[in-house]
Amino acid sequence: MPARRPPRSPIPPKSGASAPASAPATPSPLGWLHTARFLTTAAQLDQLPALDVPEIAFVGRSNAGKSTCINTLTQQKQLAFASKTPGRTQHINLFALGKQGLTDAVLTDLPGYGYAAVPQADKLRWQRVMANYLVTRPNLRAIVLLCDPRHGMTELDEALLEVVRPRVEEGLHFLVLLTKADKLTRSEGAKVLGITRLQAGGGEVRLFSALKKQGVEDVARLLWDWTHSPAAPSLSAADPAIGEPPQAD
Secondary structure: OOOOOOOOOOOOOOOOOOOOOOOOOOOOHHHHHOOOEEEEEEOOHHHOOOOOOOEEEEEEEOOOOHHHHHHHHHOOOOOOOOOOOOOOOOOEEEEEEOHHHOOOEEEEEOOOEOOOOOOHHHHHHHHHHHHHHHHHOOOEEEEEEEEOOOOOOOHHHHHHHHHHHHHHHOOOEEEEEEOOHHHOOHHHHHHHHHHHHHHOOOOEEEEOEOOOOEOHHHHHHHHHHHHOOOOOOOOOOOOOOOOOOOOOO
């Protein structure tokens, strides 16, 4: 019987050679969103920092579930503040995204609009601020409009879509998120989804439920893709008519 050969010893690396470095792992879209942290708050546009990373704006009527949506996507309970009095949160809040303290994108939480108890002057002022932000913010990459599917897109929502339509036509990403989808039956959800797609003017439309986590991974993937793809062209100049705020209800 032939003698067994001794096991071969591993060949040591040549002097001065180093083992190949492994590529850094790409975070999952949800893992990336979980890195969200407060960056700054501003009462006026001129108080916002100039940024060169993609920005995603969340906007919608008061009570549309905007804060809950942001907290669900980032898997944090109190990142976005939901006022006990709808319509009273009147600041633009920015949240940085990126691992290990690096910022590769920003989430923007815009004030809710259309709440009846807010004084008319405040409504008009904030509608003007938001319209100007959506038209002029140079690094804005995407807009997420949140709607309660039981009411669909209201006149204010459609007016906001008209404000951003020129930028959407030039490549700005746009998503209508139908929140509180758990309150709908399957057939009701399919119906409102179809109707909203016709109203969204080519934008994406998704059903979303913070309670049942419906649509969470899909939306996270969209936001990741939009902020890590080549930038859309900037709007060259704002049409003065676009800056006019939609009429308050």
